[in-house]
Amino acid sequence: MMAFPRVRVCSRHVSVSLNLCGYATLPGAARPQEKNSTGPVFQFVGERRKPTRKVFVWGFSFTGALGIPSFVVPDSGRKIPRKYQLTPYRLETAEQITSAACGYGFTLMASSTKDTSKLWGMGLNKDSQLGFQRTQQDRNRSYDYVLEPSSVALPLVKPVQTRVIQVACGRAHSLVLTDQEGVFSMGNNAYGQCGRRIVEDEVYSGSHVIHRMEGFSSRVIQVACGQDHSLLLTDTGKVFACGWGSDGQTGLGHYNVS
Template sequence: MYTVTRNLSILKIFKQGIGTHGNWIFFESTSIFVDRIKFSISRVISKQTVASSTIYRENSNKYVNKREAEELPVYQFSGDHRQRKHRVYVWGNSVTGSLGVPTFVKPKPNVPIRKKQTAPYLLFFEEKITDVACGYGFSLFSSNGPTSSKLWGTGINTDSQLGYHEKQVNRGKNLEYLLAPAEIHLPLKRPRSTRVIQVACGRAHSLVLTDQEGVFSLGNNAYGQCGRKVVENEDYSSNMMIHKISGIEDKVAKIVCGQDHSLFLTEGGQVLSCGWGADGQTGQGDYESSSKMSLVGGDLKGERIVDIATYADCCLAVSDKGDVFGWGNSEYNQLNLVTDETQIAEPRLLPFKNVGKVVSIATGGTICALLNDAGDVYVWGYGILGKGPKLSESIHLEHIPPILFGRKILKEHVKVTQIHCGMHHFAALTNTGEMYTWGQNAHGSLGLGFHQDQYFPLKVGVPAEVIDVACGVDHTIALAKTFI
């Protein structure tokens, strides 16, 4: 390793040893043999004849004026072993604190509150965030690293859905709003070795999936959505309860939250549920709420389920065969193919035709989407579906043209790999790391730089490769990697 210094004395050259470039002298911190020292001294003597206003360019045997050299461009090349950095971008409604940027809500004097952030905003995290979820005005972030810090939350915390964070004033009272991500301490038996795999958010409750210690729940449990017995008149505002859910024999592979219910997908392909069931969203054949973890039946019996989705009160599932099943709320004809009623109490096979093999599904408040293995996106339901302002309702699948996601003649390899729904907006990710959004946009939740509704998919200007996204009621969070 060489270090650069100026006006180094001959004595230091003898002691530390080295070569020069003009009046710049390079020296080593290690010892050097006598012949190397002699060689270095000879180079000093020969090059000190060069005027101090010039620099000797050794590779071309030319002298270059210093001022000219200073004007030469400097290039930063990434090394062969350089690792791409992980990034978290947030946008949408900021007044609840769900974006985790305190200066939006409490700015400097004479600076107005930023009620909405319409374009992606970089949220700094020291840890590598591996999963994120958007609730109703709050957000969860998780890391699966080896440190004891695993989980953070920001935003509305009126029901302790982000854990207990005591006020500095009025001790014993929980903070109702967190303006920046605060660490949530899980009651883990092995805090360093256990990894958090996934997080999920409902209206006022949260779920956390770990690799070794099962699923934890926190927040409002008025309908049993946290998977524990309902306690009459329980105060959720300053609740320290973080519950480890029991009653699931198989290992859980995925968790999702509706408004006030929870769904669990096991590695064996079964679906379990708990919580509010007034619209049949628990899929247990009745319209009762239940805190007991129960198997979802109906047409799911004998099927191996690979994906589940819910956000409000409508639920979808897809099997390894590519079949789609639905249950719960159908007030906006989300499940009109199999019923004229406004609710279905247990899963029914949705007879979609000519869509290929379905690999993923998504549903919001009144909107639904599916993705097949060819990367084609289909939508149905009620709202802004993505095919223009004239299409606001459909009980049948509507295919969104692939060209709207960047698939062109010269880019035939481009296809959608992920599809997501917030309450009233969609997000799609492609295999090229690009993100497209469409839907309602009053709070800027589409990240397009404006707050008008968007009727077709439009690319979001995220300055990185997007690898995952979470959509909420009025905000969105993306996980990304830098390009280099």
């Protein structure tokens, strides 16, 4: 199983616009640490050893999208929050991440492992683009901001055998491609970008909806998200599109929502 976080409640104000109501935390020894670069480091590995995958993050941190909570809620040793990380920073995880994608203020990561936990999200979650992230105080409420990689539970029929192949993120929606159970979508569907029927006045905050996209004549092998539209490529070379098409980005020959 994973060494990723539990959820803990916090009532601190971290900026004028962000009232943080909760975030995910790791045990102290496992939390990401800044590296000491005062001297050279020599490492030797066996010739046949498989390479270890590493994740590096940088950019705007205050939504939690970088997965480093101390940037937003500083530890006792750092008094000033770090709004921007200007250079690549190592995000230490216990998982071998094989796919990652960034949306507007959030990040989704996946591992092709056969463990039951294989998908993690961090950052802005006001449209449930990271799934339902249950709070500890109220099991019926979900966190709007997730500061550390938190597990996203997919409704898989075979949760052990099925692997996550790729993730993609739009402005406020996400796609997850698996090897055996097709494509799942979650988050904002105001323009049909999740590949399901548009529900008028649907509330996306705290949503449990993770939709399995259907209707493909062959297996989907790649997915991509624009701001509010989605594209899916099948193994026969067909491309399917859904979502906002006001600039012709769906390629369906019209400017409508589909």
